Structure formats: structure tokens, C-alpha cells
Amino acid sequence: MLWSGWGDPAKARELPDQIRTLLRDLMGVGEPVEAVALEEVRLPRPTLSPAALVELAAVVGAAHVRTDHESRVRHTRGKSTPDLMRMREGDASDAPDAVVLPAGHEEVLRVLEVCSAHRVAVVPFGGGTSVVGGLVAGQGVVALDLGRLDRLVSVDTESMVAELEPGLRAPDAERLLAEHGLTLGHFPQSYEYATLGGFAAARSSGQASAGYGRFDDMVVGLTVATPSGALDLGRAPKSAAGPDLRQLVLGSEGAFGVITSLRLRVRRRPSATVYEGWRFETFQAGSAAMRRLAQEGVLPAVLRLSDETETMIGLARPEAIGSGDSGCLLIAGHEKDRGAAAAVLAEQGGAHLGAEPGRAWEHGRFAAPYLRDSLLAAGATVETLETAGFWSNLPRLYDAVRLTLHAELGSPLVMCHISHVYETGASLYFTVVTNQGLPEWERAKRAVNEAIVTAGGTISHHHGVGRDHSQAYAEEIGPLGVEILRAVKQRLDPQGIMNPGVLIACPPPSAG
Numbered sequence: 291m292l293w294s295g296w297g298d299p300a301k302a303r304e305l306p307d308q309i310r311t312l313l314r315d316l317m318g319v320g321e322p323v324e325a326v327a328l329e330e331v332r333l334p335r336p337t338l339s340p341a342a343l344v345e346l347a348a349v350v351g352a353a354h355v356r357t358d359h360e361s362r363v364r365h366t367r368g369k370s371t372p373d374l375m376r377m378r379e380g381d382a383s384d385a386p387d388a389v390v391l392p393a394g395h396e397e398v399l400r401v402l403e404v405c406s407a408h409r410v411a412v413v414p415f416g417g418g419t420s421v422v423g424g425l426v427a428g429q430g431v432v433a434l435d436l437g438r439l440d441r442l443v444s445v446d447t448e449s450m451v452a453e454l455e456p457g458l459r460a461p462d463a464e465r466l467l468a469e470h471g472l473t474l475g476h477f478p479q480s481y482e483y484a485t486l487g488g489f490a491a492a493r494s495s496g497q498a499s500a501g502y503g504r505f506d507d508m509v510v511g512l513t514v515a516t517p518s519g520a521l522d523l524g525r526a527p528k529s530a531a532g533p534d535l536r537q538l539v540l541g542s543e544g545a546f547g548v549i550t551s552l553r554l555r556v557r558r559r560p561s562a563t564v565y566e567g568w569r570f571e572t573f574q575a576g577s578a579a580m581r582r583l584a585q586e587g588v589l590p591a592v593l594r595l596s597d598e599t600e601t602m603i604g605l606a607r608p609e610a611i612g613s614g615d616s617g618c619l620l621i622a623g624h625e626k627d628r629g630a631a632a633a634v635l636a637e638q639g640g641a642h643l644g645a646e647p648g649r650a651w652e653h654g655r656f657a658a659p660y661l662r663d664s665l666l667a668a669g670a671t672v673e674t675l676e677t678a679g680f681w682s683n684l685p686r687l688y689d690a691v692r693l694t695l696h697a698e699l700g701s702p703l704v705m706c707h708i709s710h711v712y713e714t715g716a717s718l719y720f721t722v723v724t725n726q727g728l729p730e731w732e733r734a735k736r737a738v739n740e741a742i743v744t745a746g747g748t749i750s751h752h753h754g755v756g757r758d759h760s761q762a763y764a765e766e767i768g769p770l771g772v773e774i775l776r777a778v779k780q781r782l783d784p785q786g787i788m789n790p791g792v793l794i795a796c797p798p799p800s801a802g
């Protein structure tokens with residue numbers, strides 16, 4: 291993975307000439323911006339005591355405690371646009387002092403014991419794809435890389451449950467499950483690099499959520515190592531035995547402990563998925579069609595509707611709707627008979643565009659992050675944000691986010707799509723391109739967070755809270771909600787070593 295950007299450098303995408311022209315002539319995007327060389331990245335001076343390093347090495351082995359320049363750089367922050375912009379400038383001031391790689395649950399527990407004793411903060415690190423400031427380390431902090439917890443532990447094909455370790459990257463998990471004819475069906479855009487533990491810790495949702503549900507829907511059980519000991523949760527598919535503590539861990543972003551094992555619902559791999567495109571006159575008409583599909587229970591596995599701007603710009607599919615044509619593109623991916631869904635889409639005014647737009651979407655479904663790298667290199671600021679709300683409130687949320695972005699950023703390009711739908715509502719996912727720099731973007735993001743809260747949306751449908759959303763999250767759950775989470779953290783993590791600052795703002799580890 292590129293340390294200063296996304297993914298495999300060999301898959302880098304050249305910007306098409308039309309986009310370069312659009313950026314320069316219409317948006318006033320300035321000069322290309324080169325990333326510094328890896329050796330030039332500036333790291334903070336480590337402050338971890340030699341005694342702590344020796345004790346950590348005694349737990350995981352000296353080879354699995356890394357303090358070299360590249361390891362620290364590669365575990366600095368996540369992959370949001372501000373993260374990447376800072377990294378491209380050579381600013382790794384939030385780098386961990388060391389990267390620790392445990393091999394299993396018991397080692398994680400012992401690492402947490404050592405870190406509690408030495409008051410060393412721990413940032414669990416999965417695939418490193420957080421876009422909400424979930425991986426901020428700094429002096430005296432270690433990154434706990436879960437990459438060695440990468441096994442498929444067991445498969446129960448009678449219950450359709452598989453136990454997997456959290457450090458497995460999504461493609462590796464799919465490959466291991468495929469040997470049993472199974473799939474998770476979880477394909478977020480960060481699929482290539484994100485891990486199962488990260489999906490659970492940040493409540494991820496993938497491109498096939500209409501058919502397979504969100505990641506948290508798939509978790510039937512999990513094991514967590516905390517500084518206060520282990521939790522093993524989930525012994526039946528559903529239970530009336532009190533509040534469901536699994537829900538306290540899902541979305542906890544490493545603030546309470548480390549997920550060391552996941553029991554996940556799996557499904558048989560589909561024999562084929564048929565993708566197709568539909569055109570709707572307006573975003574409103576397309577979203578009404580999606581609502582009917584969700585409420586009538588005839589959802590395809592993949593369902594995604596681009597608004598007019600996203601359709602036009604062709605981040606959706608340039609070849610699907612010819613240039614100059616208006617309308618909104620909907621992509622549907624069917625694993626079962628498409629008849630019922632197609633009938634609803636046609637009844638709602640959709641025009642069938644055939645298989646080509648679907649095929650093109652499938653071909654480019656993981657390509658957008660590579661395009662972002664090229665846009666950043668060209669001097670543009672491009673970032674995404676997301677929210678969710680009930681159907682009746684969705685137009686208000688859509689307008690609130692767009693108006694705020696325009697008010698804050700001058701004339702940005704704002705695109706939106708819906709790709710996660712429920713009977714009661716949906717998420718809105720925005721992509722913003724602007725000629726403004728990082729400080730202006732960060733100010734705009736704060737304003738959008740406030741606008742989302744005011745318009746009654748959630749601060750995140752699937753990216754999580756991290757540090758970037760902690761203030762808005764506090765408003766969303768209220769002071770009593772924050773106090774409850776603090777009390778849980780205090781019980782599980784009395785020294786406050788677990789990923790301080792994410793989820794709920796809290797003081798750094800106590801000085802003892």
C-alpha cells in the first residue's frame with residue numbers, strides 16, 4: 291500500500307484530460323503537488339521507555355516490536371484526505387513510537403497489561419483505512435497492528451457461522467471462505483486493505499449491503515481483550531438475556547479494547563451476479579423507487595443511485611448516460627431473479643439501460659480511491675462524507691449538506707449517491723472536490739457536521755466517529771449518553787490507554 295496515498299501504486303489512475311481541464315478552467319485548481327520522499331517524512335522523537343519496549347518484546351518477540359522509520363510512517367493516521375495531505379507534506383507528527391504485532395488473543399491481553407503498567411496508550415490498527423481520525427497516535431503511543439491475527443478458525447456450515455480473526459483483510463477472508471463455497475458479502479470501497487476487526491470496530495457497510503446487510507448485522511459473536519480482562523459475547527443468534535453487549539463493542543473503535551475474534555454469519559456464494567443500469571429523471575424519483583424496493587422486500591444485492599451531478603460528472607459511469615443527457619443513474623446487482631425488482635423500478639419511472647452500465651460499475655467499483663490520489667497530486671482537495679436519515683427527512687439532509695458545502699467552499703463540486711437502504715431510511719454519501727486547501731476544508735467539515743446534527747441526521751452511517759466526529763457524536767447521544775460511555779470505558783480501561791480521544795473525548799492515560 292502506498293504510504294502517502296491509497297493502494298497499489300501499479301494501479302494508479304491517470305486523470306483524463308477532460309478532468310484536468312475541468313479542474314483548471316472551471317474550478318481554478320492550482321499547481322500539481324508532489325509528495326515528499328519517504329525518508330523526508332518528519333517523525334516525533336520517541337518517548338517510550340526502554341523498559342516498556344523490553345517487556346513488549348518479551349510478549350510478542352523482538353521482531354514484532356518495530357521502531358524503524360518506515361513502520362512508524364506506515365502506521366501514522368488513516369486514509370482520510372486530511373491524513374493524506376499531511377503525509378504528502380511529510381508531516382507524521384502523530385506517528386506511534388512503536389508498532390507492536392501480537393500473534394493472538396493471549397498476547398494481546400499481555401500487551402495491554404504491559405501498556406497499562408507503563409501508562410502507554412494503544413491504538414489498535416487494522417487495515418489503516420480509517421477516514422475519521424481513528425488512528426491518531428503520537429509520542430509515547432504504540433500502534434497495535436493486528437495483521438498476525440489472520441486465520442479462519444472454524445466453519446459451521448450447519449449454522450452458517452464462521453469464526454475468523456480480526457486482522458484478516460477482506461480479500462483474504464473471502465479467499466479462505468471461498469474454499470468452503472461461502473462468502474461474507476461485505477465489499478466496501480476500502481475492500482482491498484480494510485480488515486474484519488476494523489469493519490466491526492467502525493460499523494462498516496459495503497456495496498452489497500442491500501443484499502447482505504451491514505457488517506454489524508453479520509456479527510453473531512466476538513471476543514474482546516480489554517485492559518480489565520476478556521469479554522466473550524454472543525452464544526445464540528438472538529437472545530432475550532438482557533441488553534446485547536455485542537452492540538457496545540461494535541462501533542467502539544478500539545476505545546474499550548481489542549476485538550480478537552469474530553463469529554460471523556456467512557452465506558453460500560452466489561452462482562452469478564447480474565448488474566444493470568437504470569435511468570431516473572430525478573434523484574427524488576430514483577430514491578422513491580429505492581424506498582419501494584426496500585419496503586416491499588425485493589432488494590437486489592447491490593443498489594446504488596447517483597444524483598444528477600454525480601451522474602453527469604461520470605464518477606458514476608460516463609458511458610451510461612451520454613454527455614449532455616440529464617437524469618440519475620441507478621445500478622442494481624441481482625443475485626436472484628431480477629423480475630420483481632425490475633418491475634418496481636419500471637413502475638416508478640425507471641428506464642432500463644441494459645447490462646453495460648452495471649458491468650462498467652463493477653469493473654471500476656474499487657477504483658475511486660486511486661482517482662483521489664491523482665486528484666490530490668493535481669492540486670485538488672477531494673474528500674467524502676456520509677450520513678443517514680429516515681426517508682421523510684432525506685431531502686432536508688441532502689439540501690443541508692449541499693448548502694453548507696457551497697456556503698463554506700465557494701464553488702465546490704458536490705456529488706451524492708445513495709447506496710445503503712432500509713425500510714425506514716437510507717444513507718447519503720457525498721463526494722466533494724474543491725480548489726480550497728486543508729484549513730478551509732476542515733472548517734467546512736466542522737460546519738457540515740453541525741448541519742447534519744441540526745438537520746436530524748446521524749453523524750455517520752458507516753465511517754464511524756474517530757476523533758473527527760466525536761463532538762457531533764456527543765451532541766447526537768446527549769450528555770447522559772456520553773457519561774454512560776465514559777463509565778464503560780472507566781471500567782474496561784481504567785488507565786485510559788485504549789485509543790484515547792476516539793469516540794468520546796477523554797484525557798490521555800493517567801500518569802499513575
Ligand SMILES: Cc1cc2nc3c(=O)[nH]c(=O)nc-3n(C[C@H](O)[C@H](O)[C@H](O)COP(=O)(O)OP(=O)(O)OC[C@H]3O[C@@H](n4cnc5c(N)ncnc54)[C@H](O)[C@@H]3O)c2cc1C
Nearest residue numbers: 416417418419420424478479480485487488494495544549
Ligand atoms: C478510500 C476509502 C474507501 C472507504 N470505503 C468505505 C466503505 O465503502 N464502507 C465503509 O464502511 N467504510 C469505508 N471506508 C472506511 C474504512 O475502510 C472503514 O472504516 C473500515 O471499517 C476500517 O477498517 P480497517 O481495518 O482499515 O480499520 P482501521 O482503519 O485500522 O481502524 C478503524 C478503527 O477501528 C479500530 N480498530 C481496528 N481494528 C480493531 C480491532 N481488532 N479491535 C478494536 N478496534 C479496532 C482502530 O483503532 C480505529 O479506531 C473507506 C475508507 C477509505 C480510505
